[in-house]
Amino acid sequence: MKKLGLIDKIIFIFNSLLGTALLLSYLLAFIPPKSFPLLSVLSLGVPVLILVNLGFMVYWIIRLKRQFLLSFIVLLIGYNYVSSLYQFSSNTQTSEKEISIMSYNVRMFNTYDWTDEENIPERITDFIKEKDPDILLTQEHTVDETNLKEIYPFHFVHRKGRNSEFGSAIFSKFPIVEQYSVDFPHNGNNNAIYTDIVVKTDTLRIYNVHFQSLNVKPEIDNLRKEDSKKLLGRIGQGFGMQQEQAEMMMKKVRESSRKTIIAGDFNNTAFSYIYEFINDERFKDAFLESGEGFGQTFKLNYFPLRIDFMLFDAGIQINSFERFKNEYSDHYPVMTRFKI
Incomplete structure (x- = not known):
């Protein structure tokens, strides 16, 4: 943080907040909505949080800053969620009597x-x-x-x-x-x-x-x-x-x-x-x-x-x-x- 400029410091603060939000949102899939109805609404924001954190990670990589590790680790922890959002290639096959x-x-x-x-x-x-x-x-x-x-x-x-x-x-x-x-x-x-x-x-x-x-x-x-x-x-x-x-x-x-x-x-x-x-x-x-x-x-x-x-x-x-x-x-x- 010490080597970051003022704008980058502000960006990293938002990065930290949204990274933490994504990390916590991973737990929402295991919390029954009837227990915490309003909390369950946050699950709708998971795709946005994933894309935002991907954006932060790319930004820090382009800037050659190690701050990219924050979003990278959060996304890595939720790899199954990331893969649920986007599939890079289809795995297709054909067979008889399908x-x-x-x-x-x-x-x-x-x-x-x-x-x-x-x-x-x-x-x-x-x-x-x-x-x-x-x-x-x-x-x-x-x-x-x-x-x-x-x-x-x-x-x-x-x-x-x-x-x-x-x-x-x-x-x-x-x-x-x-x-x-x-x-x-x-x-x-x-x-x-x-x-x-x-x-x-x-x-x-x-x-x-x-x-x-x-x-x-x-x-x-x-x-x-x-x-x-x-x-x-x-x-x-x-x-x-x-x-x-x-x-x-x-x-x-x-x-x-x-x-x-x-x-x-x-x-x-x-x-x-x-x-x-x-x-x-x-x-x-x-x-x-x-x-x-x-x-x-x-x-x-x-x-x-x-x-x-x-x-x-x-x-x-x-x-x-x-x-x-x-x-x-x-x-x-x-x-x-x-x-x-």
Whole structure:
């Protein structure tokens, strides 16, 4: 510090504060949101803290200052978090008899005209036909908006109650022998459904999950207008509800020894308690196995946010992972090819 100029000293003070903040944020994934709702909100800032500390590290390296070690050590300690944010190269392979599965939050097929684009249901259907996944999971699915049932001979479309505006659906080219819905007790349309799908001699259990929304609008102008205390309180409350929902679903998951895939809209990041709770030693994240780049799945104008996940039982071979950047919803669809 003695050899630093005044400006560099100020920069290093901020570097120290933000490095400490990142170090402490690593612990948030292990703290239940219901215990400290407002504290859990900080997990949303982990990606920003990672990028800021990377910026500090590069700055000090260019300046040939040993102060780069601060951010370097903090980032090294959280290597798994850094790798969750960005994948430098995809690890893809192909194999015979591989199966493809797609997850897509279709935003009610534009029922409320969130976009001026026309024929959204038809465009989504044409996109799905083009990519031709063997298994398709949709969230915010409104009934009878497409002819997907004509494409897939087996399907389970479920809304939580008569008054639900939308629900979740699983479409399959393979026979469905069992179906079930974990209806969360909270008001709203969120739930987790699963189907047992027979693929030749194997039976896969496929979960399609849609956790509680945090109701954060992607436009930055809307965030500026909103009262910060109310916003933080709502997000903290949402995290607490997500914890209850994840616990309900995982209780059901652990009752079965079938090879299992959990996919859908988590409405949370890979740095959260929810993700850590679900993605235990039994599962592996398809993006981390075969993805590339930031893997952004939600249209946030100012940050590449990944909140849609595909988690596979360790006994399943992941061949490839793709994210498709189309404009038909506020989410981007993701697809994984795998082999049992």
